[in-house]
Amino acid sequence: MKHSPILIIGKNGKTGSRVNTRLQTLGYDTRQVSRSTTPSFDWEKPQTWRSVIDGCASAYVTYQPDLAVPHAEPAIREFVRIAREVGLKHIVLLSGRGEAGAQRVEEVLKSSGISWNIVRASWFCQNFSESFMLEDILAGELVLPAEGTLEPFIDADDIADVAVAALTDPSHRNKLFEVTGPRALTFAQCMREISEALGRPVKYSTVPIDVYIDTLREQGVPETMQWLLRELFTVVFDGRNSQVMFGVEEALGRPATDFKAYVQKSIESGVWDAEMQRKSA
Numbered sequence: 001m002k003h004s005p006i007l008i009i010g011k012n013g014k015t016g017s018r019v020n021t022r023l024q025t026l027g028y029d030t031r032q033v034s035r036s037t038t039p040s041f042d043w044e045k046p047q048t049w050r051s052v053i054d055g056c057a058s059a060y061v062t063y064q065p066d067l068a069v070p071h072a073e074p075a076i077r078e079f080v081r082i083a084r085e086v087g088l089k090h091i092v093l094l095s096g097r098g099e100a101g102a103q104r105v106e107e108v109l110k111s112s113g114i115s116w117n118i119v120r121a122s123w124f125c126q127n128f129s130e131s132f133m134l135e136d137i138l139a140g141e142l143v144l145p146a147e148g149t150l151e152p153f154i155d156a157d158d159i160a161d162v163a164v165a166a167l168t169d170p171s172h173r174n175k176l177f178e179v180t181g182p183r184a185l186t187f188a189q190c191m192r193e194i195s196e197a198l199g200r201p202v203k204y205s206t207v208p209i210d211v212y213i214d215t216l217r218e219q220g221v222p223e224t225m226q227w228l229l230r231e232l233f234t235v236v237f238d239g240r241n242s243q244v245m246f247g248v249e250e251a252l253g254r255p256a257t258d259f260k261a262y263v264q265k266s267i268e269s270g271v272w273d274a275e276m277q278r279k280s281a
């Protein structure tokens, strides 16, 4: 008998792509979607949701741009309503720590009547290599509106491992895994570790939040992203999330990956090699 596919929302995302690779390696059938797939799935277009969910057994759900934005809660409420109607049995939601909006969304899922898991993650290590910090690092100086706040950055490979365990092992059902790295670091410490491993200096500088947001505005960054980054750096990054948590151990029975191992892996991939990046562009 053919099994129904596992839906992955966020096909090319930092975690969606990794979850998909792992599931396919394990022999599961997947349906990976985003705005650029056929059929497409767009969080801004609810009319694209039903046909994509229909026929799937379970789903790994990442919300873009972030569960902290005010329209995330009504969107997930509607998503869950449709999921129930078409008979989706299990949802694994990627969530964020210390975000009031994300916690409201978690409650929507927990009270939906669908079996659930929440993977509540700290800041991803991969923000340094696959996201908005990469360009600064390649240019030799990371500039952020963050002073000495400690953050236990998590490796997206660990998040994907936990998500796959939640999707495939029924003994994990209806549990929240709060996942962080094993060590809390400031941005300055992260940049020191990256610089030392790279063998070339990458400076870390701080900037007042208003100046940072003005620069984003001048660069044409959309208003929702400006709002989100202000929220992340002024509210979520106030030290509330500095504590190390043990969701990786709980789900997988092994410790979370250290930042050092992430840095080594990233160097080996060539992602911080400006020359290599230029050639492959």
Ligand SMILES: NC(=O)c1ccc[n+]([C@@H]2O[C@H](COP(=O)([O-])OP(=O)(O)OC[C@H]3O[C@@H](n4cnc5c(N)ncnc54)[C@H](OP(=O)(O)O)[C@@H]3O)[C@@H](O)[C@H]2O)c1
Binding pocket: 010, 011, 012, 013, 014, 015, 016, 033, 034, 035, 036, 037, 041, 042, 043, 044, 062, 063, 064, 065, 066, 067, 068, 094, 095, 096, 097, 121, 122, 123, 124, 127
């Ligand atoms: N980054 C962190 O440090 C962090 C920490 C904790 C939690 N989170 C959570 O992680 C989630 C993001 O997950 P992720 O980092 O795995 O994904 P991601 O890397 O942000 O996903 C990027 C992909 O999402 C797709 N996308 C963008 N807008 C979309 C839309 N309107 N509808 C559907 N797809 C869209 C894009 O593909 P297309 O262009 O093809 O659509 C893009 O390739 C957020 O909800 C955030 O709260 C992030």
